[in-house]
Amino acid sequence: MNYMINILIMKYELIKVLIQVADSQNFRSAADALGLSQASVTNKLAALEANYSAPVFVLEGKKKILTPFGKALVEAARKSFADLDLSLRDVERRFVEKQTTPLRVGCRPEVFIHIAKALPDDVCYRFVPLSGPEVAPAILAGEIDLGFSAIVPDSLNLLAKKAFKSSVKLVVHKRLVSAKVKLPLWKDDDFLKKNPALSYGDDGHLLVDLCRARGFSLSQLDIRFIADSWTILKDLVLNQKGYAIVPNHVDLDGDVIAESLPANVCQHVDFHLIIRSAYKDIPLFKQLLKVSWV
Numbered sequence: 001m002n003y004m005i006n007i008l009i010m011k012y013e014l015i016k017v018l019i020q021v022a023d024s025q026n027f028r029s030a031a032d033a034l035g036l037s038q039a040s041v042t043n044k045l046a047a048l049e050a051n052y053s054a055p056v057f058v059l060e061g062k063k064k065i066l067t068p069f070g071k072a073l074v075e076a077a078r079k080s081f082a083d084l085d086l087s088l089r090d091v092e093r094r095f096v097e098k099q100t101t102p103l104r105v106g107c108r109p110e111v112f113i114h115i116a117k118a119l120p121d122d123v124c125y126r127f128v129p130l131s132g133p134e135v136a137p138a139i140l141a142g143e144i145d146l147g148f149s150a151i152v153p154d155s156l157n158l159l160a161k162k163a164f165k166s167s168v169k170l171v172v173h174k175r176l177v178s179a180k181v182k183l184p185l186w187k188d189d190d191f192l193k194k195n196p197a198l199s200y201g202d203d204g205h206l207l208v209d210l211c212r213a214r215g216f217s218l219s220q221l222d223i224r225f226i227a228d229s230w231t232i233l234k235d236l237v238l239n240q241k242g243y244a245i246v247p248n249h250v251d252l253d254g255d256v257i258a259e260s261l262p263a264n265v266c267q268h269v270d271f272h273l274i275i276r277s278a279y280k281d282i283p284l285f286k287q288l289l290k291v292s293w294v
Helices: 002-022 025-035 038-049 070-096 111-118 132-141 189-194 206-213 230-238 282-289
Strands: 057-060 061-066 101-109 124-128 147-148 160-168 170-174 196-200 222-227 245-247 256-261 269-276
Touching: 002 025, 002 038, 002 070, 025 038, 057 124, 061 070, 061 189, 101 111, 101 132, 111 124, 111 147, 132 147, 132 160, 132 269, 160 206, 170 230, 189 206, 196 206, 196 230, 206 245, 222 230, 230 245
Parallel strands: 101 124, 101 147, 196 222, 196 245
Antiparallel strands: 057 061, 147 269, 160 269, 170 245, 170 256
16 A cells, blocks of 8 residues: 555656646756756656656657647646645545634625625635636635625535525715605606716616616616726715616615615526535534525
């Protein structure tokens, strides 16, 4: 058994040299990065090639480059090392009693601000800004420990639990609303058309939904700013640049009028807490699955 372990360790060391050469593009840079002599790197790669019938390198002029087999070997090794690191991390999560490293949480900034107040107090957290579609792949790759997304992953390796429902609201600074305007604002077509509007993204999908419900087109609105960040849109509202429609989990402080829009005007979205299925019985993650994120 010890003999087999020694063989595996030796192969691991040789593959590590191969990956460094692939990353560095040449033997000298790889040797410097590894703290070895160039001759030592050359010898290790020769020992590696001796394990395989197909050549790992081929000469191109005076330069050695990876063969297709060599490139495939590097790609397979990267994946294996990543899988091994993830497996060891899973083992650590299952057996350690206390979280000793920051728990990496991936989601949009405004979602993190919304859920941060409900996170358990005895753990350190690191926020990783990710869009909804990026959350599941990042968990599977071991880049984050949990995430929040409106997109439910299609993977047996992931567990998704409904965290909160994101309704939407029309928000505007009070100074932009005269005393003559009748509430609710979202039903006042004159207000919607004559005041500056703020759009989330080029398609302005939430404004489109509102316009459709009111029976007119997006082109009839006076859109002044377009932003791809709810945080920026919130700041524009607070700075009296216009009205906007934002998810309910986007918190606005100050002199702001906020009117919830019914689901038949703007569709409400369910956000899910997503973790690795292997974590569901770990005390910390069991605790997170029971948290009320509303």
